[in-house]
Amino acid sequence: MNFDDTPQEAEFRATARAWISANAPKKYEEELRKSSLGRTALKNADILKVAKAWQKKKADAGWACLHWPREYGGRGSSPIERVIWSQEEGPFGQLSRMFIIGHGMCGPTMMAFAREEHKRSYLPPLASGEKVWCQLFSEPAGGSDVAGLRTRAEKEGDDWVINGQKIWTSGAHYSDYGILLTRTDPTVPKHKGLTMFFLDMKSSGVEVRPIKQASGASDFNEVYFTNVRIPDHQRLGEVGDGWNVSLTTLMNERSAIGAAVSTGFPELFEYCSSLMLDDGPAIEDRAVRSKLANWAVKASGLKYTSMRAISALSKGERPGPENSIGKLVAGSMIQDVATYALDLQSASGVISGEDAELAGRFQAMLLRAPGTRVEGGTDEIMRNIIAERVLGLPGDIRVDKDVPFNKIPTKGRG
Amino acid sequence: MNFDFSDDQKQLRDQARKFLAEKCSPKAVRVVLDGKAPYDKELWKGLAGMGFLGVAIPEEFGGAGAGHLELCVIAEEMGRANAPVPFSSTVYLAAEALLIAGSDAQKKKWLPAIASGEAIGxxxxxxxxxxxxxxxxxxxxxxxxxxxxxxxxxxxxxxxxxxxxxxxxxxxxxxxxxxxxxxxxxxxxxxxxxxxxxxxxxxxxxxxxxxxxxxxxxxxEGWSILTQVLDRAAVLCAFEQVGGSDRALEMGRDYALDRIAFGRQIGSFQAVKHMLADMYVSATLARSNSYYGAWALSTNAAELPEAAAAARISATQAFQHCAKNNIQVHGGMGFTWEFDCHMYYRRANAMALGLGSLSYWEDRLIDRMRKKNAA
Missing domain, CATH: 2.40.110.10 (Butyryl-CoA Dehydrogenase, subunit A, domain 2)
Known part of the structure; x- marks a missing residue:
């Protein structure tokens, strides 16, 4: 057992570190380091512009989308090199958040299913951040049950005509393109009548409306489609095979988001280390210590679980199923951590924003936290995945599996 | 990096699992459980014969001279088999105390006797x-x-x-x-x-x-030596607890697949599936924390006290969680003497106390983390 790089890994790390040190936007480093869930904006700059500039700089020097092939704008790196890069990029990696969906989900789906000429023209500007992509799957009637979606695509000549509504689309308001899952045949069971496309978000008939979240912020959107025309050559996969295509996307979503999610523990430990309670430092209080210790071992457990996966990558093996626990553990943990940080503030914990303790860091975390337990697979879906794919337990009994989609009930009561 | 056991160590684990599957069946454990023997003498001799008792004892003192990583993989299997032998007290506590503080004469007297199975400490x-x-x-x-x-x-x-x-x-x-x-x-x-x-x-x-x-x-110097012994034992016990957690999880999973109620496998109910998924989560966190403890133990790293405390807390929680919910998955049958579930429940709760309660280890963990942050 050791944590040492192989000679090749060490060489790669040194090269990456030198380039980052010479090129990263250092003036934002401290602010990015202090960003946490629910609070990633920059005070005196537009984070989108800073992020795009950093991504372009990386792409020009061959450091964007490391694991993608070179002809599509990547570096052709091994999985372990990608991990080393992100370790070295550190807080500047926060700037990649707006590209996560595009790089983590849309890109791999395009790579697997788009025509070669589309891959060559669309993927490099996606890698460089010049074009931003979003993913249009979830609908008001289909979140966890994605295959229950109702947005229609109907063939007219060489085009498909789209009508319907999507929801929870991250970054649709600044996206240039999107991948879109539609229903092309409502007369067959739900998984069999779906088809995937990609489209220009500036197409006529696309309307993006921001959702005001429970946290008050707007990271997501509703997207409405009214007679939007998509040429057939922008179809991804066969007609009726959209479910299989979407599995490629969703598998990437779970690994991408799982890797990025934080626990809130380092922030809480730092806070408790300096906080004074009525009868002394918080860190010397028995109850506080017990809480901290319990979260500490979850945080370290996740850290070393991911080290085990990285270790497998380093040896050229596929990581085991352990990594599937990351999002499930971190999602509810950050919510509990934020709740406790406010409890330590007592009545003054209700104050949020700039007037609050640490400028409202934990208040923002608390209000954003419910979303982490839902987005990218709810806690319940994650438990199902672990139970079924890791432990080999039976799948849920699905009463709508063999029913034509248009015969499935749409209302729970009357 | 290689944050995993080597192929040789994994082979040793397989060897230990095979040996224990044969020599330490639940039936054999029950002889001790039912008070018919104070411990399994045959198994103890067998473990000595396999070289497991002295795996981390240097060759000059009659051991195999392997190391603590080898001891960790054997510990995991001892926990999985719920072995009714004085392994933890003899090997993790007495032998480690001798290795840390014993004089040459003391080591010569007791360590070869431990390795050969003649002395229980x-x-x-x-x-x-x-x-x-x-x-x-x-x-x-x-x-x-x-x-x-x-x-x-x-x-x-x-x-x-x-x-x-x-x-x-x-x-x-x-x-x-x-x-x-x-x-x-x-x-x-x-x-x-x-x-x-x-x-x-x-x-x-x-x-x-x-x-x-x-x-x-x-x-x-007694307290300083004891603290080191407890840290080492915490990591080694954590591996037993990880082995026990995995076995309890497997038992629950297998029962959920076999048992039919309301016309279906009970493992098809989300209430049961999600309980088992949460057990898997605990067991995985514990395993990963324990690996870090193993690394710190085997390299005698300055991080050992922190790593040992984290492994101890995480593995204690996981084993208790898996053992109690294994009974819950089994329902009434899990609460009978006849089913093996209670053996793991008993072991999990006894092990949770043996090196001092969680509050002791929580304190140690936070102390070490504070010192590290201050440095």
């Missing part, structure tokens, strides 16, 4: 309630003569020798504590077996009456 630390602390040590040592009572002492009724923590000063500091080595067969002790949560591993009360003892390590 233990650590006599606790004196009734309370977490490990110099304050709780009341047993006195005057001119190498011990007087006082230790309880509970793991495997105390079958042990041949004990490492005993004794008070040798009254300054109120850690340096009041010194360690002694006592041949329990040489007189001066009264040993009484105590009933306990886990009958597959005995507990005893040992009364020392003008008992002659030889010092282990320098006078006044």
């Amino acid at each position: 233990t650590l006599a630390l606790f004196e009734g309630k309370g977490n490990p602390s110099p304050k709780t040590i009341k047993l006195t040592a005057t001119n190498g003569v011990l007087n006082g009572v230790k309880k509970p002492v793991a495997d105390g009724a079958i042990a041949d020798f004990a490492v005993v923590a004794a008070r040798t000063g009254s300054s109120g500091r850690e340096s009041d504590v010194s360690l002694f080595l006592v041949d329990l067969k040489a007189g001066g002790v009264e040993v009484k077996s105590l009933t306990n949560l886990d009958p597959t591993r005995g507990q005893a009360e040992i009364t020392f009456k003008d008992c002659k003892a030889e010092p282990l390590g320098a006078a006044g």
Whole structure:
């Protein structure tokens, strides 16, 4: 057992570190380091512009989308090199958040299913951040049950005509393109009548409306489609095979988001280390210590679980199923951590924003936290995945599996 | 990096699993559970024959001279099999104390006997309630003569020798504590077996009456040595707990697949699936924390106290969680003596206490993290 790089890994790390040190936007480093869930904006700059500039700089020097092939704008790196890069990029990696969906989900789906000429023209500007992509799957009637979606695509000549509504689309308001899952045949069971496309978000008939979240912020959107025309050559996969295509996307979503999610523990430990309670430092209080210790071992457990996966990558093996626990553990943990940080503030914990303790860091975390337990697979879906794919337990009994989609009930009561 | 066991170590784990599957079936465990034997002597001899008892003991002292990583993989299998032998007290506590603080003569006398299965050792630390602390040590040592009572002492009724923590000063500091080595067969002790949560591993009360003892390590160094022993034992016990967690999870999973109720496999109900998924989560966190502990132990890293505490807390929680919910998945049958679920429940809860309660380890973890942050 050791944590040492192989000679090749060490060489790669040194090269990456030198380039980052010479090129990263250092003036934002401290602010990015202090960003946490629910609070990633920059005070005196537009984070989108800073992020795009950093991504372009990386792409020009061959450091964007490391694991993608070179002809599509990547570096052709091994999985372990990608991990080393992100370790070295550190807080500047926060700037990649707006590209996560595009790089983590849309890109791999395009790579697997788009025509070669589309891959060559669309993927490099996606890698460089010049074009931003979003993913249009979830609908008001289909979140966890994605295959229950109702947005229609109907063939007219060489085009498909789209009508319907999507929801929870991250970054649709600044996206240039999107991948879109539609229903092309409502007369067959739900998984069999779906088809995937990609489209220009500036197409006529696309309307993006921001959702005001429970946290008050707007990271997501509703997207409405009214007679939007998509040429057939922008179809991804066969007609009726959209479910299989979407599995490629969703598998990437779970690994991408799982890797990025934080626990809130380092922030809480730092806070408790300096906080004074009525009868002394918080860190010397028995109850506080017990809480901290319990979260500490979850945080370290996740850290070393991911080290085990990285270790497998380093040896050229596929990581085991352990990594599937990351999002499930971190999602509810950050919510509990934020709740406790406010409890330590007592009545003054209700104050949020700039007037609050640490400028409202934990208040923002608390209000954003419910979303982490839902987005990218709810806690319940994650438990199902672990139970079924890791432990080999039976799948849920699905009463709508063999029913034509248009015969499935749409209302729970009357 | 290679944050995993080597192929040789994995092979050793497979070998240990195979050996224990054969020699330590639940039926064999039940002989001890039902009080028909104090421990499984045949198994103990077999473990010695396989070289498992002395795997981390240097060759010059009769061991295999492998290392702590090898001991970790064997510990995991001992936990998985719920082995009814004094492995943890002899190998993690007594042998480690000798390795850390023993004189050459002491090592020569006891370590080869441990490796060959001839000597069972233990650590006599606790004196009734309370977490490990110099304050709780009341047993006195005057001119190498011990007087006082230790309880509970793991495997105390079958042990041949004990490492005993004794008070040798009254300054109120850690340096009041010194360690002694006592041949329990040489007189001066009264040993009484105590009933306990886990009958597959005995507990005893040992009364020392003008008992002659030889010092282990320098006078006044006792607490510092003990702390190191407990850290090492915490990592090794964590691997037993990880093995136990995995087995309890497997038992629950298998039962959920086999048992039909309401016309379907009970493992198809989300309430059951999600319970098992949460058990998997605990067991995985514990395994990963334990791997870090193994790394720190095997490299004698400065991070060992923090890593050991994290492994201890995480593995204790996981084993308790998996063992209790394994019974829940089994329903009424899980609450019968006949089913094996309660053996793991007993072991999990006994192990949770053996090296001091969670609050002790929580304190240690936070202390170490603070020191690291301050540095």
